[in-house]
Amino acid sequence: MSSPDPQVRGARNRSTPTPGDGAAGRGPVVAVTGAATGIGELLARQLAESDEVGRVVAIDERRGEVPGAQWHVLDVRDPAIAEKLRGADVVVHLALDLDLESDSAARAAYNVRGTQTVLTAAAAAGVRRVVLCTSAMVYGAQPDNDVPLSEDAELRATAEATGVGDLLEIEHLARRAPRAHPGLNVTVVRPAVLVGGTDTALTRYFESPRLLVVAGSRPTWQFCHVEDLVSALEYAALEKVDGELAVGCDGWLEQEEVEELTGIRRMELPSAIALGAAARLHRIGVTPSPAGDLAYTMHPWVVSIGRLHDAGWRPRWTNEEVLAALLEEVAGRHTVAGRRLGRKDAAAAGAAGATVALLGTAALVRRARKARRRI
Secondary structure: OOOOOHHHHHHHOOOOOOOOOOHHHOOOEEEEEOOOOHHHHHHHHHHHOOOOOOEEEEEEOOOOOOOOOEEEEOOOOOOOHHHHOOOOOEEEEOOOOOOOOOOHHHHHHHHHHHHHHHHHHHHHOOOOEEEEEOOHHHHOOOOOOOOOEOOOOOOOOOOOOOOHHHHHHHHHHHHHHHHHOOOOEEEEEEEOEEEOOOOOHHHHHHHOOOEEEEOOOOOEEOEEEHHHHHHHHHHHHOOOOOOEEEEOOOOOEEHHHHHHHHOOOEEEEOHHHHHHHHHHHHHOOOOOOOHHHHHHHOOOOOEOOHHHHHOOOOOOOOHHHHHHHHHHHHOOOEEEOOEEEOHHHHHHHOHHHHHHHHHOHHHHHHHHHHHHHHO
16 A cells, blocks of 8 residues: 655644744744654654744754754763753653564663653753653553553553563653653653554564464454654644553454455464463574563454544544555565564475474474483
8 A cells, every 4th residue: 555645644633733932932842862763753854844843853873864853963871962952842752672683681771761861851951741652562462451441541561572561661750750850741652553664573473474363362453553653743742632642543453354354364373382382482582572472462452542532633544554554564574473584484384384383493492402412
């Protein structure tokens, strides 16, 4: 599917400008961290072109290509960031590392320390609002979850899935910050399964030759296109909505609908086999995804987007459209149990055979280890 022009989408979601304290009285001065790439770059561009924004301050470890932005090149963990934030009304913090291949300890140190530094620096610089972006994954994928979950639902996730422990720490910092820094407003945006130039355990699920379904589970799918996330972040930056916000498409898809729309058949496995194999394969380094990622393909975690709706925001993508865009994006990629395969590997393994072969890898490794011990 060819995506409509993102600036057209963003313009549709804008309402009457709200005067701020920004340059020339035209609107707030908004600082964006992580502005050189990904979502940060998309948001910085959209804000720089908005009539509702006075000025954009772009912060990253390298200079990006956002015209009209005032650039500062530094690590967000550097306390010197406080000086760079002086004069900003709002900070949108998007400098996060959620790469599947990153070392988990280094990733956590960057994500948590970076967020903590930005919150402290923002308060010191007189910033009135910080917008953080985590994920709807923080609600946790639980068999007894309501469908959909309220935005005020308890955060029941554990640290067992990729990056979720970091996101929970960020959520904790977000709740503590207004008490530690009176006058600082913190808004948290939690997207559903994010699609559009992203690479996660959940997008890789759709690169598999068969969709792994754990017997007895009830998967539900709710997506969020990056264009809609950027639009929601713009809403938060312009102070049109605040609090803890979920963002994504309206409604959700059942697993059977996903299989019908994708044309990819399922491979159903008992829970003990699927979870045990996933844990072993991750432990021995065969796959980047821990067993905790599998829960998000087993249990519901779709969310209401009521607060954004009440503020006048609407998603421009449907779940069906985002799923079609995802399939187009991952076409030609071959992933089994979260591990990317080369074309030769995928062709040799075959469709269902690839999944079976990889799930059996743990048993083969155990045999090899036993053989080595005998020598």
